[in-house]
Amino acid sequence: MADAASQVLLGSGLTILSQPLMYVKVLIQVGYEPLPPTIGRNIFGRQVCQLPGLFCYAQHIASIDGKRGLFTGLTPRLCSGVLGTVVHGKVLQHYQERDKVEELGPGNVQKDVSSSFDRVIKETTREMMARSAATLITHPFHVITLRSMVQFIGRESKYCGLCDSIVTIYREEGILGFFxxxxxxxxxxxxxxxxxxxxxxxxxxxxxxxxxxxxxxxxxxxxxxxxxxxxxxxxxxxxxxxxxxxxxxxxxxxxxxxxxxxxxxxxxxxxxxxxxxxxxxxxxxxxxxxxxxxxxxxxxx
Incomplete structure (x- = not known):
């Protein structure tokens, strides 16, 4: 329990610190370019047109919505991170408990140790199942996070609160909208x-x-x-x-x-x-x- 709580706290702290950069990255991914290119120099010293960096975009957002605006979408992202960490840990714990039972086996005889490559396949498969389960459970919060950020482009207020966003998505798109x-x-x-x-x-x-x-x-x-x-x-x-x-x-x-x-x-x-x-x-x-x-x-x- 202590390890799970420390992972949740550490993940939440990193999420809060990285939220402004995550916000800017999402706007860049959808092609939002509010600032004009500037003249700069590349590594060879030649003059080229350069798009503003992440911090320039962050300053642009802060100039419109204030510094608090850089943390738009933080609540659903925190929910996604906490829930994902818990689900991921529970799935891996299930496999570990099953291993303890299998190690004893009939007559308390331990099984032979597999090769290193077989061990990699086994561990990767389990990690894949844990990550997939966490992604499946937390994806609705991920969708709400992205839409809360992207509405900055059109200055909408459609996805503001977590509960209101859930109701809006369900009413307009049904269950599939969350995925x-x-x-x-x-x-x-x-x-x-x-x-x-x-x-x-x-x-x-x-x-x-x-x-x-x-x-x-x-x-x-x-x-x-x-x-x-x-x-x-x-x-x-x-x-x-x-x-x-x-x-x-x-x-x-x-x-x-x-x-x-x-x-x-x-x-x-x-x-x-x-x-x-x-x-x-x-x-x-x-x-x-x-x-x-x-x-x-x-x-x-």
Whole structure:
């Protein structure tokens, strides 16, 4: 219980601290560009047009809604984080309790220890189940969080309170409205998890020499490095999920003429691919196109 409470408190603290940047990131993902490009220099010293950074966007939001406005959508996001941590921990605890029973087995004989690769598959599968359960339970709060943020674009007040937002979504879209964008989010989480753990296993097993003391320290960082790499590759799933969560929800940021209407998340994915293919013919480039280009480049390299 103490570990669960400490995880909830730590997660809540990080959520509060990161909320302004999360707010700006969501607005960037839906293509909101309120500030004009500025002239700057790249790493080679050449003059280029640069879009303002995250802190400039945060200052723009604060100038309109005040510093308190940077924490829009914090309540449902906190609910999502707390509930997700509890569900994730309960699922893993269930597997651990089942392991204790299986270790005794008939006649209290312990089972043979499996290979390291089998152990990675077993642990990754259980982590996948725990994360998927947490994502499934908390996705309605995630949808409310995103819509609370995106309504800044059209200056609406449709999704203000948590209870009012729940009633609004249920009245207009039914139960399915709470799970808009769920499939690409689940796919992204699962692919990212398996990529991260598989790459970490390959690096620790074949790339690093366990006989060297410094290598043991490097192995502790391999999980973080491979996790970052996996999150880069699966970013398009996150982007598509967020776009679908706000698509055609009655807000200016998710409806024409500001944003096209998508029939499904696959349609959204295909339209983003077309943006990448037609990039050379388009005078403007949104942030989500930049991330999608990086994904295509890395995957084809």
């Amino acid at each position: 808009a964008g769920l499939i690409p989010r689940l796919l992204g989480d699962i692919i990212s998890l398996w990529l991260c753990n598989s790459l970490a296993y390959l690096v620790n097993t074949y790339a690093l020499d366990s006989g060297v003391s410094t290598m043991n320290e490097m192995k502790s960082y391999s999980q973080a490095v491979t996790g970052f790499f996996a999150s880069m590759l699966t970013y398009p799933f996150v982007l598509v999920s967020n776009l679908m969560a706000v698509n055609n929800c009655g807000l200016a940021g998710g409806c024409p003429p500001y944003s096209p209407l998508y029939t499904s998340w696959i349609d959204c994915w295909c339209m983003l691919q077309k943006e990448v293919l037609l990039l050379s013919l388009s005078p403007s480039l949104t942030f989500h196109s930049i991330y999608f280009i990086s994904f295509v480049f890395v995957s084809l390299k």
